[in-house]
Amino acid sequence: MRDNNKVNFTAGRVSAHCCEAGKAASFLWDEDTKGLGLKASPGGSKRYVLESRLESGSTVRLTIGDPKSRTIEDVRKEARRLQTLIDKGIDPRQEKRDRLAAADAKRAQADAARQEAENRQRYTLRTLCEAYGDLLEARGKPSARQARSIFKVHVLEAHPEIAAMPAREVSKLQIAAMVRRTRESGKERAAGVLRSYLSAAFAAAKKSPLDASLPADFIPFEIEHNPVDAIPAIAVRAGSRKLCADELRAYLAALGDDLPDQALLLALLAGGQRMAQLLRARVSDYDEDTASLRLWDTKGRRKAPREHLLPLAPKAAELAARLVARAKLLETTFLFSTHGAVPLDETTPGKRVAAICNAMGGERFDLRDIRRTCETILASMGISRDTRAQLLSHGLSGVQNAHYDMHSYTSEKRAALVAWEERLHEIEVGQRGARNVVSLHTA
Incomplete structure (x- = not known):
C-alpha cells in the first residue's frame, strides 16, 4: 500500500494531497526519504510523519511537523536524523523526552542561578539589619531607633563590604572584626550593644521558619546558624559615679x-x-x-x-x-x-x-x-x-x-x-x- 502511494515530494504534490472520502486518514510516502510520509485528515489538516520499525520489532509513527511551517528539505533532514537514531537502536520518542528533560533541567538551573544571584544581592547583612529594625519597630520597641543607629554607624558605614555580603555567609571572624573595631575605638558599651543586636537579628532569622511569631520576611535569609554565638558577650561595666x-x-x-x-x-x-x-x-x-x-x-x-x-x-x-x-x-x-x-x-x-x-x-x-x-x-x-x-x-x-x-x-x-x-x-x-x-x- 505504501509503495503504491510513493512519490517524490514536491510542493505541488504536497499541496494537492488530501484525505480520501470515507477514510480516517490518507498517506502519501516520499520516494526520496525512507519512512517519510504525509498524513492528510478529513478536516483538511496535514502532518509530516515518519514510520519505522524499532529494534524490538514494534512499529512507531512519529509526527515531524506541519507543511505550512516546514519545508520539504527540512522534514527530509529531520526524518533522516530520526531514522539514524532508530538504526542505532534508540527510540526517538525517548530521545525527545530526554532532550526536553535536559532543556528543562538547564532552564531550571539557569533560573536557580538567577534566583541565587538575586538572593545574594537582596538578603544581605544590610537588609537583615533593616529587617530586625523593622521587627523592633513593629513590636513598639523604642530600642528600634538605637538598633538602626548602631547598625548604621558600626556595620553599614564602618564595614560596607561585609554589609553587602549575603547574611548567611557572614562569618564569626567578620562579626568579631566589627565588634573589635568598635571596642578599640574606645566605644566599649557600643561594642557590646552592637554584638547584642547582631545576635538578636541572626537569631530571629534562624528561628523564623518554625516560629510563627516572627515575620516570614526573615525566612529567605536562610540562616542556619548564628555566627555571633561564638563571640563573647561584653559585660557592661557597672557605673559608680554619683553626684555629691x-x-x-x-x-x-x-x-x-x-x-x-x-x-x-x-x-x-x-x-x-x-x-x-x-x-x-x-x-x-x-x-x-x-x-x-x-x-x-x-x-x-x-x-x-x-x-x-x-x-x-x-x-x-x-x-x-x-x-x-x-x-x-x-x-x-x-x-x-x-x-x-x-x-x-x-x-x-x-x-x-x-x-x-x-x-x-x-x-x-x-x-x-x-x-x-x-x-x-x-x-x-x-x-x-x-x-x-x-x-x-x-x-x-x-x-x-x-x-x-x-x-x-x-x-x-x-x-x-x-x-x-x-x-x-x-x-x-x-x-x-x-x-x-x-x-x-x-x-
Whole structure:
C-alpha cells in the first residue's frame, strides 16, 4: 500500500494531497526519504510523519511537523536524523523526552542561578539589619531607633563590604572584626550593644521558619546558624559615679525653663526615671485627680509594655500639671513636644546634661549617673529594695512579678516620693549635714 502511494515530494504534490472520502486518514510516502510520509485528515489538516520499525520489532509513527511551517528539505533532514537514531537502536520518542528533560533541567538551573544571584544581592547583612529594625519597630520597641543607629554607624558605614555580603555567609571572624573595631575605638558599651543586636537579628532569622511569631520576611535569609554565638558577650561595666551635694546643687541650678530642662527636672523629682520612658508620656497619662503619671516600660523581652504608675509628690505634680496645660495649648497629645507633632527626641535631654556637665567642670556624669544618685539617696533614706525597684521600674520581669505579686505598691511609691522631695528640701535648707543649698525650682 505504501509503495503504491510513493512519490517524490514536491510542493505541488504536497499541496494537492488530501484525505480520501470515507477514510480516517490518507498517506502519501516520499520516494526520496525512507519512512517519510504525509498524513492528510478529513478536516483538511496535514502532518509530516515518519514510520519505522524499532529494534524490538514494534512499529512507531512519529509526527515531524506541519507543511505550512516546514519545508520539504527540512522534514527530509529531520526524518533522516530520526531514522539514524532508530538504526542505532534508540527510540526517538525517548530521545525527545530526554532532550526536553535536559532543556528543562538547564532552564531550571539557569533560573536557580538567577534566583541565587538575586538572593545574594537582596538578603544581605544590610537588609537583615533593616529587617530586625523593622521587627523592633513593629513590636513598639523604642530600642528600634538605637538598633538602626548602631547598625548604621558600626556595620553599614564602618564595614560596607561585609554589609553587602549575603547574611548567611557572614562569618564569626567578620562579626568579631566589627565588634573589635568598635571596642578599640574606645566605644566599649557600643561594642557590646552592637554584638547584642547582631545576635538578636541572626537569631530571629534562624528561628523564623518554625516560629510563627516572627515575620516570614526573615525566612529567605536562610540562616542556619548564628555566627555571633561564638563571640563573647561584653559585660557592661557597672557605673559608680554619683553626684555629691555640690554637684547636685549646681546641676539643679543650671536647669531652666526650656522643655528639655523641664524633662530633666521632672525625671529627678519623680525619683530618677528613665528619660526615654518619660518622653513617651502623653497628656492622657497624667491623672490630675490622683496626681499620678503613667509611664510604659518596654525594656527587656516583654512582648507588651509594662504599666509603670508614679503617684507624684507635690512639686513633681505641680510641674506635671503645667506640662499638661502647655501641651493643651499646643494641641498635642504629647506631654513633651517642642512643636506638637512628635515627642521630644530622647537624645536631647542627654545632650543637655552633657552641656551642663561641661559647664560645671570636674568629673563627667550623664543621665545614668543622675539616676544612680537618686537611688543611692533613696537607699540611704531607708527606702526598701522592693519599693525602689517598683519606683524605678527595674528587675520586675521575673516569674514572681509576672504571675504572683499583683500588689500595685501605690502607697509605698507615693510615700517614697513624698519623702524624696522632703529629702531634697532638706538638702536645700542645709539639714541632715547637707553641705550645700539645692534650689528645687519647678519653673
